[in-house]
Amino acid sequence: MNLLYKIFLNPFLQMAAAPDLLAQTLWEGLVAGVLYALIALGFVLIFKASGVFNFAQGIMVVFGALTLVGLYDILTRAGLSFPQAAAFLALALTLGVMFLLAFGVERLVLRPLVNQPDIILFMATFGLTYFLIGLGELVFGGNPKVMISQQLYLPRGSIDMKWFGGLVSFQKIDIAAAIIASVMVVVLSVFFSKTRIGRALRAVADSHKAALAVGISLEQIWVIVWFTSGLVALVTGIMWGARSEVSFALEVIALRALPVLILGGFTSIPGAIVGGLIIGIGEKLGEFYWGPLIGSGIESWLAYFIALVFLLFRPQGLFGEKIIERV
């Protein structure tokens, strides 16, 4: 009886007793959710257009952020005294690197492996992960680095608000992350629905053969889509780096974004967003209110269990396309 009380009643009483804490937890979950959603977005983009389950998305986040910070370091040491100029030059160069990466992946990995089973392509992105880890550590070193948030005009500090008789603090960087993420989602959805390339992308996602038949170049589309998710990865890396630091530990966080994918469905952009928010908020609430009951650290698997429960009822995720099997 006591246990049931602790599980089903006590957490809600706590929530009602301290609404300011609840608001703070919700906000933190929301921000984590936004970042999960961004990582998941990168996955979804690539999965939709090329059918590749891109395991390397997590490391692309780290690699993008690391390249940005590393290039900034090199530029300032080369004598570029104006930090903002160096920062934005580094940003531009990093975009170039991400484009080269997309181009290289298409030319050296995807093109020779066209028409192979999914699991082979998945494994190839696994090789890509190893490659990027080694390259990143070799060129820029494995030590954690500080994100150049000030030079990129990212806000710092926090806004404290008096709510419900308590103090709720909003980190400005989190607000910026939420705004940038929403802008990016809007831009991407406009890009997908209104531009010629976006329509071509959706055509490729529907059917490779039909897209080829109407004269869409698959190679070109793949480069574009990998570059786009490289871009998403870079933004995620900057935001996450500004919140903590740039290190290879970020890669593990990318694994935490995987339940977002099964929750939202592999092929749905809105699914990635909604899934990210559900997982982010669910994780933080679970950790804060139910975590003490069974020992802390349940964050690491709670998301998977939430996703698994959803999956048992909807095997294709919340927004995924219905899986129809024919014999």
Add this chain to the structure above:
Amino acid sequence: MLYREAGQFKTSYASDQAVFPILQDRIGIVVILLAAFVAVPLLGDAFLLQAVMIPFLIYALATIGLNLLTGYTGLLSLGTGAFMGVGAYACYKLATTFPEVHVLIWILASGFVAAAIGVFFGLPSLRIKGFYLAIATLAAQFFLQWCFVRIPWLVNYNISNAIEVPTRTLAGIPVTGPTASPQTRYLITLTIVVIMTWIASNLVHGRIGRMWMAVRDMDIAAELMGIRLLPTKLLAFAISSFYCGVAGAMMVFLWYGGSEADTFNINQSFFVLSMVIIGGLGSLLGSYLGAALIFILPILLRLVPPQLGIPIHPATAEHVSFIVVGILIIFFLIAEPHGLARLWQIGKQKLRVWPYPY
């Protein structure tokens, strides 16, 4: 010219269904087994046995386990590391609670614990498929890993939260613990791995293996042909987890001599999965080849530059070996997406017709 099957007639059903139908293959396997059982422990030094052969065999066993699930039944699993961990912790718990029963029995028995856990986490496989299932098995990975850290009962309330392998003897010779010689541990590992490979071979060549392959190729069609999906898939999960559990128990008891909660992390799962895919999905030989390539290659990469007299910083060597392994994975996938086992098949075919290929 030597590798020729002319004149070898199959005169009975038994010889037609043999695993090694060609005489040269049979001679080859005997030679390999002799070399493994006699030559390696006699000639190899402690480094070769301890750092190369024992881990290679243990990974080969884990790879066979995952191959039964992913390669033969078509169920992608990313929870291998955790199932290995279950085997290791179960074995430790059993061996310390009942010290009077021999540790080798517990190593094998711990596989059953892993199998039970594997069946539980395999339950969603009836509903979900493909990558969705892969991520669902990640739930097993993270949950079990959390259990290893948070449940002190599993390590007998050890302060360091780590397993320390007790010393146990077989006929007076220590087989586990710090005093056991590499030779003894190698021979025991080899014996277990060879026997379990033989069992796996019989499984996949028999009725059960055919059921698994039917489910892999198309599960709806398999169901229509009268194969019950749930028992078949769960059996695959059980046997696969059994193999992984035994491999995990051996990893701790015969290789590391101790382990922390972090030993069986997600990278372990990916490591074994890459062995399966590089070696060849649905091939026992491929499991060995994949384990050899993925495990031994980085060791060689670290050994080669100092041998050539190139001064290279250990950290740099580590990073370069990451890059090279990444490139090689992609290269092998492009060269032969069906894995090293397929390369061997092609080579075999070439040998048969050599030197007159037309």
